[in-house]
Amino acid sequence: MQAIVNIVLKDGVLDPQGRAISHSLNDLGFSEVSDVRVGKQILLEIDENDPARLRQRVARMCETLLANTVIENYSIVVADEK
Amino acid sequence: MQAIVNIVLKDGVLDPQGRAISHSLNDLGFSEVSDVRVGKQILLEIDENDPARLRQRVARMCETLLANTVIENYSIVVADEK
C-alpha cells in the first residue's frame, strides 16, 4: 500500500525558500501571488495491508526520522483510506 | 485563494534522497518499507477568486518555473475545487 506524508514548516518558522520563490514569481509577471510556502511530500510504498496499522507505522516513521518535529508539522494520507 | 502544487520526480529518474530515506527506515526496523520517493509541495496564496482561472495561472507557473518538466511531474490542487 501507499502512504503519503506531507511535511510543512510550522507557522512562524521562517521559510526563506518560499520567500525567494514568491519574489521570482512576482518578477515573472505572476503578481497575484502573495505568499509561498514550500513543503516536502514523501511517498512511501509499504508492505502492509491494514490501513489503520499502516497509518500507525507511518506516524512512527515521521516521529523517528521523516519529520523534524522541532520546526515541522506532518500529516499522513493513506491511499486506500481516502 | 490557495493552490497546492505537488511535484514528484518522473519514474526512472534517480532519487538519491528517497533511496537514502528508504535505507534508513529499513535500518530503523521499518522493514516493510519497499520504496520511498521525495517530492515537493508548494503552497501558494493567490489573489484570484475564480478557481478555473486560478488553476490555469498555476499551471503556467509550473511550466515557467515551479517544475522542471525534464525530470518532474506536477499536479495542482485548487483548494475550493476540492
Place this chain on the structure above:
Amino acid sequence: MTLSALRVAIIVFPGSNCDRDIMVAIEQLTSRRPALVWHKEASLEAADLVIIPGGFSFGDYLRCGALAGRSPIMNAVLDHAARGGAVMGICNGFQVLTETGMVPGVLIRNAELKFACRNVRLQVCKTLASPFTSKLAINKNLTLPIAHNEGNYFAEPGELDQLEGEGQIAFRYTDSSIIGKANPNGAARDIAGVISRNGRVIGMMPHPERAMSDLHGGSDGAYFLLKSLEALVS
C-alpha cells in the same frame, strides 16, 4: 586576435559567489578584466565568451539554477548562444545552463547527500568540435577542485547514449590516487562536464578558477582556461 582583445562577460546573480574568482582568473590569463553583468540587465554587450559562475544563485532555492535561469539577463544569454556565441557554466553556472536547456541533462543531489569539496581527477573526452576541448589532448588528466551539493549528472539512458555517440561529453571523473571515490557525486557515466550540440556551450562541475597556480595546490585550471581562451581567439 590576441588574448587581451577577448571580451569576456561574467553574469552575476544574487547569491553568485565565484564571480570574482573567475574574473581574477581570466584577467590573470588575458590581462583584460572581464565585465560583470548584473542579472537584472536585459541586454548584454557583445562578448566573445559569457561565463556563468559558481555560487548559490538565489540561495539554490526551489532547484539549483532554476530562479537564475529565469532572470532577465538570461534571455540575452540565450540570444547570444543562439547566435553561436560561446558560453561556459561552472558549477552553479552548469546548473543554470541545464535549467535553461542550453546543455542537456540535469544535476541532482549528490548520491551521498553531502556537500563535497575536494580535488577530483578528470579525463578529457573525445568530443565534437568545441573551443573548450579542441586544444586539450584526448585522455589527458586534469586535477581540479569541486565544491557542490548537486552535481549528480542525470539524463535518460537513451539520451546518455546519444551524448556519448555525438561527442558531447567533455570530462569524466576518473580513477585517482586522490582519497575518496573517483566519482564524487554519483554522476551518470562519471560525467563531469557536457557541451552543447554546436560545441559552443560547456557546463562543468569542477572549478578551474580555483586551480590557477601552485599556491592553489595546482594549475590545471589555468591550463584548461588558457586552452579554451586560445581556441576562442584563433
Place this chain on the structure above:
Amino acid sequence: MTSASDNMTFKNASAMGLSRDEWDLITQRLGRVPNLCELGIFSAMWSEHCSYKSSKKWLKTLPIDGPQVIEGPGENAGAVDIGGGLAAIFKIESHNHPSFIEPYQGAATGVGGILRDVFTMGARPVALLNALRFGEVNNDRTRHLVSGVVSGIGGYGNCIGIPTVGGEVNFDKSYNGNILVNAMAVGLANSDRIFRSAATGPGNPVIYVGAKTGRDGIHGATMASAEFSDETESKRPTVQVGDPFTGKLLMEACLELMASDSVLSIQDMGAAGLTSSSVEMASKGGLGMEIDLDLVPTREGNMSAYELMLSESQERMLMVLKPDATERARAVFDKWDLDFMPIGQVTETGRLVLLKNGGAVCDIPIGPLVDDAPEYDRPHGEAPSRPQLASAEIVTDSPISLVLKLMLGHVDLASRRWIYEQYDSQVMADTMAGPGGDAALVRVHGSSRGLAISTDCTPRYVEADPKTGGAQAVAEAYRNLSAIGATPLAITNNLNFGNPEKPEIMTQLIESVTGMGDAARMLDTPVVSGNVSLYNETDGNAIQPCPVIGMVGVIDNVETAVGNSFIAAGNHILVIGQGDGTIDGWLGASIYQQHFGDNKIYAPPPIDLSDERSHGSFVRQQILAGKINAAHDISDGGLAVAIAEMAMKSGLGANITTPASGHLHGWAFGEDQARFVVSTADDAALIAAAKDAGIEITKIGMVVADSELKFGDSDTISINEVCGVFEGCIPSLMVG
C-alpha cells in the same frame, strides 16, 4: 503608560531568570515596577549572555593591549593591524544550545551571526573556522548531531561564499547532553575604515535593514509563564532559521553602503535582537534612542512590543545614518531586495523610548541597563591537585607501529576529512592552506601577504589542570601558526564551561582565564574579542571545560609558508624542543593514557611559556630563512603521530631512529609541549642554528621514498595501512 494589568511582579522576573536582588535594583532604578516589555529588556540585558555577569571580573585580567591592536574587546569583533594599511577583524562565538535542539539551523545561524559581527565592522569576511565538541561517538544521537551541525555549518558558509578553512573537533561523553558549536570568522578591512557601534548625533535617523522580524527564538524563559500571553498565538520557542541567501545580500549591501560616506554607526542584531542592538548603540554613544515599533518590518501579524524587542530573527542590522544619507542608502538596499526602514532617531535623553500604537510602551534610562548590570564575584576554590603519571606505570612493549595504528584510529586523532570536505574551503580562491594542516593560510586578496588562523583547545588538559590547560590552548595555537611560518598577532576566545554558581566550575573558569592570560602575555598575542558560554550542563553534570582559542597571525609572503607534509626523500627529520636525553615522555592526560591507562585524571604535560616562545620563534625564523621545508607541531598523540601525519600527507615514508634506552612508548606518544617535527635538506645548518639559539634539537631520521614508516631496525608499517585506519575511522563511525 503602563497599564496596571501589565505591571510585573518578582514572580515574572524570576521566570525570566532574574534574581530578587536584580528585581529590586530594577524597581529602584525605575522608581516603579516595569511592564512586560521593559522587564524583558532588563532580563535580556542582564542575562549572562549579554552582561557577562559571572565572568566580567576575570575577563578584565586578560591582556588586551599591544602595538598591533586596533580594536580590543567591546566592539562586535576585535581588530589587529596586519600591515599594508589593513586590519584583520575577527571573533569567535558559541551557538551551543540552539545547535543541540536543532543541529542544522543552530549551527547555520551560529555561522551567520559571527559573520555579521565581522562585516558590521566594515570588514569583508575571508575565512570561517569552528570548534566543535560532541558526545560519545557510538551513539545515534551523536551521529545525528554531528551530521546536522556539520551540514549546517557548510549550509551557511558554502552558500554565502566564505571559505571554512579550519577548525577542531573532539568527542567526550561529557558532551552527550550538551554539545559545543563555536564559530569563528575573520575579515579584512582598511585600518582607517573600521565601523563602530556607538550612536552619534541626536536627531540622526535610526534605520532597520535586512530581513523582516518574526517570532524567532524569543526569550525562552518567558514561555513558561502563561499569564504573559494576552493573545492565543503560540508562544512556544520557535527555532531561528538561517537564510544564508539573505545573509549574502545583507553583507554585500552593507559593505557597498559602508564604502560610501553614509554610515555613522552600525550594529548587527544578534542575541536579544533589537534590544541589545539599540541599547548598546545608545549606551556607547552616551545618548538615547526613540523607536517606533509600528515601523519595524514584520513577517507575522500582531507582534507585541515584547516580541518585537526580543525576537532573534536572523539577517538584520541597525544603523545610524548621516542625516542626508537616507535616500542613497535606501537605493543600495532596494538594489539588493532587502527591507530598509527608518524606525526612529538618536536622542539626547539617555533613555530608550519605544512607541507603539501611538503611545509609549517603554521608557527607561539606558544607564542602568548597561552600567548597573550586575557583576558577581562568584565563590570559587582551588583546582584539585592531580597525581603525576609515571611512564613506567603504563607503558607496554608492543611495537610502536601497532600502537600507532590504534592511536590513529582514535576518534580524537583520526582524519577529519569526512567533516571538512563538506565545507567549501576554497571559495574566494585565496585559500593557500585549508583544513588538514596546522594553521590555515588565507592570502590577502591581491597581495602576497597571508593570514594564518587556528582554533585550539584540549579539554582533557583543562579538566585536569585548568590553568595549564588555559595556557596550553594559547600555546598550541601559537605553535600551529609558527609551524607554517606565520607570526602570531592576537587571539579571540570562547569560554565554554558549566554552571558558574558551582564553586568548582568557577574555579575552572578563573584558573583557565589566568593561564590563558599568562600565555597571551608571554606570547604577545593579546585578546581582542571573545565570548562566554556558561551553564553547559545536563542533569547537573558539567561538560569538560573548553576555553577555545582562535588565533590570527600574519606572514608577509605566502610563498615562504610551509606545510606539514614531507617534501622529498633524503630530507632529514628533526625534533625541535627535545634533547637526546628526554625519553621518558609525558603520558598523563594523553591520548595514550586513554587507550592504555586507567580512568584517573592525571596531571597534564606542563607548559613552559618561555620555551613555547623561543621554540616557536626559532621554527618561524628558520622557515622564513628557507632552512625548514616542512613542520608540524607535536600535540595530541605525540611524536610518532606527528611523523605519521607528515608521511601520510606526502605519501613518502620515514626511517626513524628510536632511542637506545628509556620508555619507548613515552618517547613515541608522550605529549610534552613546545615541540615540533621538521624536515630539512641541510640538517647540519639547522642543528648549528639551534645550538646558537640555545634550543634543544635532535635528529631522529630521514624521509624515504618507500611508503613505509620504520621505527628502529625491524618495526615497519606501510603508509597505506596507517592511512586506512586514519581515514576510515570517522566515516565508519558515522555509518554506525
